[in-house]
Amino acid sequence: MAYNSYLYIVVFLGLSLLLYYVTPKRLRWIILLLASYVFYCVSSGGLIVYLLISTVSVYICGLWLGKIIEGYESAKASTPKEERKALSEKVTRRKKLVVFVALLVNFGLLAFLKYFNFFADNINVISKLLNLNIAIRSRRIALPLGISFYTLMAAGYIIDVYRGKCRADRNPCRVALFLSFFPHIVEGPFARYDQLAGQLYEGHAFSYKEFTFGAQLIVWGLFKKIVIADRVNIVVKTVFASPSAYSGLVVLLGVLLFTLQIYAEFSGAMDIVTGSAQMFGISLVKNFERPFFSRTVAEFWRRWHMTLGAWLRDFILYSVSLSKWFVKLSKLIKSRLRSNTGKIVPTLIPLFLVWLFCGLWHGASWKYVLYGMYYYVIMALGMLFEPLFSRLFAALRINREGRPYKALQLVRTLVLVNIGMLIFRAPETKTAFSMLRSIFTGFDPKALTNGTLLKLGMDLQDYFVIGAGGIVMLAVSLLQERGFSLRERIAEKNIAIRWCIYFAAIFAVIIFGAYGAGYNPVDFIYAQF
Amino acid sequence: MDKLLEILEDLKPGVDFALEDDLIEDGILSSLEIMTLVVELCTEFGIEISPLDIVPENFKSAQAIYALITRIRDED
Amino acid sequence: MRDTKAKPDISGVTAFIRFVLFALTFFILLTLASRILIPKSNRDLLYFNAGGIFSLPKNSLDYVVIGNSNAVEGFSPLDIWNGFGYAGYTCGEPWQNTAGSYYMLKTILKTQSPKVVILDTDTLYERKSTLTSLENDLTIAVQHYYSVFRYHNYWKRLSITDFLMKDNYSWHHSDYGHMVLTKINAYNGSKYMSPTDKIQKMTPQIEYYLDKIVNLCRDSGIALILVSIPSPTYWNMAQHNAVTQYAASHDVKYLDLNLNYQDYGLDWATDTRDRGEHLNCYGARKVSLYLGKYISENYRLLSHAGDSAYEYWNRDYASYYKYISTSAPSN
Numbered sequence: 028m029a030y031n032s033y034l035y036i037v038v039f040l041g042l043s044l045l046l047y048y049v050t051p052k053r054l055r056w057i058i059l060l061l062a063s064y065v066f067y068c069v070s071s072g073g074l075i076v077y078l079l080i081s082t083v084s085v086y087i088c089g090l091w092l093g094k095i096i097e098g099y100e101s102a103k104a105s106t107p108k109e110e111r112k113a114l115s116e117k118v119t120r121r122k123k124l125v126v127f128v129a130l131l132v133n134f135g136l137l138a139f140l141k142y143f144n145f146f147a148d149n150i151n152v153i154s155k156l157l158n159l160n161i162a163i164r165s166r167r168i169a170l171p172l173g174i175s176f177y178t179l180m181a182a183g184y185i186i187d188v189y190r191g192k193c194r195a196d197r198n199p200c201r202v203a204l205f206l207s208f209f210p211h212i213v214e215g216p217f218a219r220y221d222q223l224a225g226q227l228y229e230g231h232a233f234s235y236k237e238f239t240f241g242a243q244l245i246v247w248g249l250f251k252k253i254v255i256a257d258r259v260n261i262v263v264k265t266v267f268a269s270p271s272a273y274s275g276l277v278v279l280l281g282v283l284l285f286t287l288q289i290y291a292e293f294s295g296a297m298d299i300v301t302g303s304a305q306m307f308g309i310s311l312v313k314n315f316e317r318p319f320f321s322r323t324v325a326e327f328w329r330r331w332h333m334t335l336g337a338w339l340r341d342f343i344l345y346s347v348s349l350s351k352w353f354v355k356l357s358k359l360i361k362s363r364l365r366s367n368t369g370k371i372v373p374t375l376i377p378l379f380l381v382w383l384f385c386g387l388w389h390g391a392s393w394k395y396v397l398y399g400m401y402y403y404v405i406m407a408l409g410m411l412f413e414p415l416f417s418r419l420f421a422a423l424r425i426n427r428e429g430r431p432y433k434a435l436q437l438v439r440t441l442v443l444v445n446i447g448m449l450i451f452r453a454p455e456t457k458t459a460f461s462m463l464r465s466i467f468t469g470f471d472p473k474a475l476t477n478g479t480l481l482k483l484g485m486d487l488q489d490y491f492v493i494g495a496g497g498i499v500m501l502a503v504s505l506l507q508e509r510g511f512s513l514r515e516r517i518a519e520k521n522i523a524i525r526w527c528i529y530f531a532a533i534f535a536v537i538i539f540g541a542y543g544a545g546y547n548p549v550d551f552i553y554a555q556f
Numbered sequence: 557m558d559k560l561l562e563i564l565e566d567l568k569p570g571v572d573f574a575l576e577d578d579l580i581e582d583g584i585l586s587s588l589e590i591m592t593l594v595v596e597l598c599t600e601f602g603i604e605i606s607p608l609d610i611v612p613e614n615f616k617s618a619q620a621i622y623a624l625i626t627r628i629r630d631e632d
Numbered sequence: 633m634r635d636t637k638a639k640p641d642i643s644g645v646t647a648f649i650r651f652v653l654f655a656l657t658f659f660i661l662l663t664l665a666s667r668i669l670i671p672k673s674n675r676d677l678l679y680f681n682a683g684g685i686f687s688l689p690k691n692s693l694d695y696v697v698i699g700n701s702n703a704v705e706g707f708s709p710l711d712i713w714n715g716f717g718y719a720g721y722t723c724g725e726p727w728q729n730t731a732g733s734y735y736m737l738k739t740i741l742k743t744q745s746p747k748v749v750i751l752d753t754d755t756l757y758e759r760k761s762t763l764t765s766l767e768n769d770l771t772i773a774v775q776h777y778y779s780v781f782r783y784h785n786y787w788k789r790l791s792i793t794d795f796l797m798k799d800n801y802s803w804h805h806s807d808y809g810h811m812v813l814t815k816i817n818a819y820n821g822s823k824y825m826s827p828t829d830k831i832q833k834m835t836p837q838i839e840y841y842l843d844k845i846v847n848l849c850r851d852s853g854i855a856l857i858l859v860s861i862p863s864p865t866y867w868n869m870a871q872h873n874a875v876t877q878y879a880a881s882h883d884v885k886y887l888d889l890n891l892n893y894q895d896y897g898l899d900w901a902t903d904t905r906d907r908g909e910h911l912n913c914y915g916a917r918k919v920s921l922y923l924g925k926y927i928s929e930n931y932r933l934l935s936h937a938g939d940s941a942y943e944y945w946n947r948d949y950a951s952y953y954k955y956i957s958t959s960a961p962s963n
Contacts, residue, residue, distance in 0.1 A: 028763060033767060033770045034763075037770070037774070038770065069763055069766075190608050191608065192608055233644075235642050235647045325586060325588065329587070344591060345607035345610065348591055348595050349598070349604070349606070349607060351604070354604075357598075370567070370592055371592065373592070373595045374595065488788045526654070526657070530657070530658070534665065537662075537665070537780060537784060538665065538780070538787050539787065543782060543784065545785065
């Protein structure tokens, strides 16, 4: 059930809200859980089994961890100080075993369902190269809805219990609700247990403000998805389907429009789901913070799909670089390599794992690995050359906090990100490279005047809508960048002005939306990961 | 403390770490630099830093970082 | 997190009144938008040539055919007119499902009062997932009540005169919804409709809307006939069995023209345009004459042959006949 469907907006969300608020507060979580399971079954049918396996495994392992931790706390007091360390080590070993079991179950399922064919293909290639007689047949595996999202959230819960960030939950329903909550199961944002589980479980009183603000956010999300993203989708599809048929300028347009599409769509989806949750009085974490105002690629990734970045940082970067064996390894490296490099290399290793994971998470193919590595290389080079740059800029007396330099950084980041998007969207890595080449070599300005742009699936009026919609998006972003809360400000206006704005927004979606005859419904891109 | 300041100075030359009191908010230390710093602290001071300790409050100033180191040492 | 002290929450009564007023305004605006953002010429209404029905005199039709491309290409009202003097129209939409048929019938009944409704059974089987077809049905309903959801892209062609909300339903479709195709691509496949006990059930949603159609016809005093227009690609015995069962239990007539196509002379070598998916105009002619005969034998419909009010039918038949008898078949 897509978040921009009539079924979701009119029927599902409407009914869930109604039921939620007529149910006694104490029992409201039941409505959420039921709604989430209905949502899941309607979308994914029997594949809910996998979600249930994850839920049960994480719940039991959580309890098990909790028991070990409790046992340790009570035994600690009665243990003499000298033996405490040995005890703590023993307990840690046992805790690690439990975490291992939980992660094995959850990532095992993910690996099998999502990556089986990828592994099989690669093993087949290797065995062919080595003349081995092994061939694994690829299978058609139906992917359960949101598995890439809930698996990471499930793992996050277990690790948080292990680390002591949150307590093991005795209530299986709360765990189930946390993992299946319908606004975030399809494409995030990744939630942390200590932040969300309590909120979901406690009943929220109806709040006029939360309710209306949530609804407004949904309309804004729909605007970005239906008016902007779905409109440019046709051009993006056309260009990426046969990039060699077009000159560099058109390819460039295709890439820029894809970046616009994926941003409008993904952030739009986040607005729809955050708005939905807010209508229940639940606040989800932010996933976007106007990423295109970033000055560096690293900053871009802190502001784009923020919760994925946070997950990777907390659970991969920290887990690796703070582990004992890794600290030992860094010591060794430092003793060998002196100067700056010796200090940076220990960061580069876990960073490599982060980006490898990030790439593969997006999809089971080498293309996505390349996508991750692309960003890894940019970041690594940035870190390695930073001392050189700072000396260079100091020597040239360039003010790195000055406006011209900042503007240059914005453009540079934009260029790098668009190249990343190109890799991401291109059907194959080979195509990505040839597209890049054509942008830089086959630049033919004739495409602007000979009418090619109007043959890609958008007419002049469509370009106009994109232009106007883009300006609205930009204006809103600029205001937000200055700490301006749009919904608050509108709420302060008198009712006539307010309603004019709301109706204008709603009817902009209805009238200028790219849906209905001539448009195929477009699945959310991130819902496919 | 001196050793800590030395490490910080090495990590990011030109910043007066003894005076700065909001390294994170002011954007002086990025998350990757903090990671480098944490690994450094682990090897130099022989301590184990838990991911839970990597929060802005513990890294906002040299004093805060020092306090973190002492606390972890005492716990051991 | 959010600034809550800026404005205190308003009371429940105020909130309720506001919601109601907001909803009311919303629906008024929707109705208004649906009147403005809609093609004013009937040529651009509905799909295929179904919009042509709006140009016909009120209550002038004796029967209508509802369905998808199978019906639009496989049924010729003019041949029935020539043979039996009945006036009818084929209202089809691409990939129409039963929900679509139901709302199409409701639309037709606003201006016409046919005695017989023929529903093409190909609409009873969708090749879609439950979720897609649920969304599809909902879309059709929403579009029926607020046409702005269907015609919103009309903003691109909007002019000042559209705000006058004046319709111009003068476009006349001279083949009465029938898409006259002279292409021939023979069906050489194996015999189809081999006997089986299997029953390919309709989905609950389809049955829900089929029930609604049956009831709507009953309430309006219309005789409903379910008809399977011949199509080796889309029809089979298991589907036939399901529809037979439904028709029997709901007291509705069902005619499967796939079973006895030899009886009325259908020839798969010459009467299909795309190897057995759709009929061409030659096939449509045979099917229509057969159906006309069936209607004349089973329902008491008045022939309008010779009625001066229906003179335009004769003119349209003459030009249709000229067209099919002079155009060379193509492929």
